[in-house]
Structure formats: C-alpha cells, structure tokens
Amino acid sequence: MTTEDWPVSLLPVIKRQVEEPLEESRLRATINSLTKISDGVSSSVRDMYEQNPYRRWMNATIRRYDMSVSEVLTSDPILIELGDYVAPDMPEILVAGCGTGQHAIQPATRYKAAQVTALDLSLTSLAYAKRQSAKLDINNITFAQADILNLDEIDRQFDVVECVGVLHHLEDPLAGWKTLTRRLKPGGLMKIGLYSEAARQDVLAGRKIIFEQGFEPTADGIRACRHYIISAASQGDPTLAQLCRRSDFHSLSACRDLIFHIQEHRFTLPQIKEHLKVLNLEFLDFEMNFAGQLGNFREELRGLSAENRLDKWHAYELENPDTFRGMYQFWCRKPAQ
Numbered sequence: 001m002t003t004e005d006w007p008v009s010l011l012p013v014i015k016r017q018v019e020e021p022l023e024e025s026r027l028r029a030t031i032n033s034l035t036k037i038s039d040g041v042s043s044s045v046r047d048m049y050e051q052n053p054y055r056r057w058m059n060a061t062i063r064r065y066d067m068s069v070s071e072v073l074t075s076d077p078i079l080i081e082l083g084d085y086v087a088p089d090m091p092e093i094l095v096a097g098c099g100t101g102q103h104a105i106q107p108a109t110r111y112k113a114a115q116v117t118a119l120d121l122s123l124t125s126l127a128y129a130k131r132q133s134a135k136l137d138i139n140n141i142t143f144a145q146a147d148i149l150n151l152d153e154i155d156r157q158f159d160v161v162e163c164v165g166v167l168h169h170l171e172d173p174l175a176g177w178k179t180l181t182r183r184l185k186p187g188g189l190m191k192i193g194l195y196s197e198a199a200r201q202d203v204l205a206g207r208k209i210i211f212e213q214g215f216e217p218t219a220d221g222i223r224a225c226r227h228y229i230i231s232a233a234s235q236g237d238p239t240l241a242q243l244c245r246r247s248d249f250h251s252l253s254a255c256r257d258l259i260f261h262i263q264e265h266r267f268t269l270p271q272i273k274e275h276l277k278v279l280n281l282e283f284l285d286f287e288m289n290f291a292g293q294l295g296n297f298r299e300e301l302r303g304l305s306a307e308n309r310l311d312k313w314h315a316y317e318l319e320n321p322d323t324f325r326g327m328y329q330f331w332c333r334k335p336a337q
C-alpha cells in the first residue's frame with residue numbers, strides 16, 4: 001500500500017506525523033554546531049527542548065517589508081525613538097535561542113536585506129525551524145546549534161541581537177546577557193524578552209502545585225497536572241483560573257515550557273535597570289501592543305530619561321500587574337564607542 005492508497009482525510013495526519021518528522025531527522029544532520037554545550041543547566045535545558053520543542057507552530061502570516069531596521073523600529077506600531085542611529089544596509093542579525101523558528105522569521109522578513117543567524121541548544125527545535133522556514137520560502141536564515149554562554153567562541157559581531165524568552169532559562173541570566181552584549185557591534189541594537197515577576201504569579205502558583213503534588217514532566221504527568229489545576233480553578237481559585245487562560249497551558253510542549261521548566265528566573269524593572277547599567281546598555285523602549293491606556297501612558301513618558309521612564313513603568317506595573325503578562329520585551333543600545 002502506498003500513501004496514494006490512503007483515504008484523503010488521513011493525508012494531513014500522515015504528513016504531520018510521518019513525513020515532516022522524517023524530513024526533520026534528515027535536516028538535523030545539516031545543522032552546524034558553533035559552540036560547545038558545557039554548562040550543566042544548558043545541557044538539561046537542551047534535553048528538555050529536545051523532547052518538547054517550543055513551540056510546534058503550524059502557520060505563519062508572512063509579510064515581507066522593504067524597510068531598514070530604523071524605518072521599521074521608528075514606524076507605527078513600534079515607534080521607538082532611535083536618535084542618531086544609522087541603520088546598516090544589510091543588517092546582520094543574531095537570534096539567540098530561536099526555538100522552532102517563529103522568532104527568527106520575524107527579523108528575517110521585516111528588515112530589508114537582513115541576514116539572520118539563528119541559534120539554539122535544541123537540534124529538534126532547529127530542524128523544525130529549518131523545515132518550516134524552507135516551506136515558507138525564507139532563505140536568509142542560517143540555523144546553528146550553540147550555547148549562548150559560549151558565544152565568545154565565535155569571532156563575529158552583529159548589528160542587531162535578539163534574545164526573547166531565553167535568558168531567564170539560564171542559571172545565570174546576566175552571564176548570558178554579557179556574552180550577547182560582546183557579540184553586538186558598537187552602536188548596535190538589542191531586543192531582549194524577560195519574564196516579569198508581577199505578571200507570572202499564576203505560573204508560580206502552578207509551579208508550586210507541581211512541586212507539592214510531584215507531577216512528572218511527562219505527557220501523562222502534564223495532563224494529570226492540568227486536570228488538577230483546571231478542577232481547582234473551576235472550584236473558584238482565581239489565580240489558577242488565570243493560568244488556565246494562557247494559551248500555552250493547552251498544548252503539551254508549551255505547557256511544559258510554561259509551568260514545568262527546570263530553570264526559570266523572573267525579573268522586576270528595577271532589576272532590569274540595574275542589569276542594563278552593569279552591561280552599559282541604554283534602554284530605548286518596550287515593543288508591545290500599546291493599544292488604549294498603555295499607549296497614552298507611553299506618550300506621557302516621551303522626553304523623559306530612560307531611567308525615569310523605567311521607574312514610571314515600574315510604578316505602573318505595580319498598579320497593573322498584568323501589563324507585561326507576555327513578557328518584558330524591550331530594545332536597548334550599545335554605545336557607539
């Protein structure tokens with residue numbers, strides 16, 4: 001029996017469950033390794049994402065822009081003030097911790113003539129990313145395996161470095177952030193995404209349940225844990241009800257990333273401000289959906305110093321703890337000299 005003999009309704013299942021995984025196992029062998037992975041936590045985190053890549057996305061709406069880095073970042077909806085920044089003609093972009101590729105595709109398609117290097121610990125994630133980006137006909141991303149902590153092993157600097165949803169999974173996030181800063185050209189731009197302590201109290205409640213009840217990070221363990229949390233939420237626990245509203249809660253791999261992670265740090269804005277000072281990076285602004293009240297608040301802060309704006313955002317977040325529910329995602333800049 002060949003695949004042509006299968007009922008048509010089964011073909012998408014065969015494609016997803018058989019053909020695509022086969023293609024990914026072929027692609028694994030084509031992905032170079034740029035650094036060693038020597039750190040203990042990095043190795044455990046890699047093992048986790050080898051089993052459960054984040055996340056197995058299916059469709060993406062690709063819109064190719066014909067704009068430079070500064071045109072994209074200063075235009076609606078991002079509207080970041082870049083001062084005297086001069087955008088490179090062919091920006092070299094590092095996406096550190098690219099996961100399954102959705103993140104890398106964004107800079108590859110939104111900046112004109114971009115060349116993206118996308119790194120991750122997990123070969124399973126990278127193979128998924130490579131297959132998906134080829135399917136979308138995106139040819140300006142080079143995927144490679146590397147540990148952020150060992151990026152000094154590569155002799156290269158980038159115009160833009162993006163690292164979203166990754167540094168908080170390192171044992172020492174600041175050590176990783178320092179390595180990334182060394183890979184950024186003087187005057188270059190960096191986009192960072194970090195978990196907010198205030199916005200993740202529901203996740204923290206979920207993690208506490210896992211610890212107390214001893215749920216295992218296996219498919220059965222994750223399902224049992226979800227069942228437990230959903231029933232506690234339906235009995236009126238508002239924090240757990242909030243956790244159930246997160247989309248990541250409802251798929252196995254994403255749920256493992258959400259509440260079963262072996263290494264998670266959370267940050268406050270004062271801590272981020274301190275880190276930026278240590279790294280000698282200038283805070284520019286957040287990239288997020290500034291609809292409504294948030295946009296008005298941001299406008300009120302225009303013209304204030306970066307430090308002042310971070311203090312005001314911190315006060316705002318204390319009043320509105322869900323503000324950075326997705327993550328803090330912000331741009332910063334390395335001094336030109």
Ligand SMILES: C[S@@+](CC[C@H](N)C(=O)[O-])C[C@H]1O[C@@H](n2cnc3c(N)ncnc32)[C@H](O)[C@@H]1O
Nearest residue numbers: 049054097098099103120121147148164165166
């Ligand atoms: C939650 S996923 C985020 C993926 C992607 N940035 C996104 O926003 O969709 C975290 C990814 O970071 C990777 N990662 C974690 N620690 C890393 C390290 N030390 N070096 C490189 N990648 C790392 C993991 O393998 C995983 O794929």
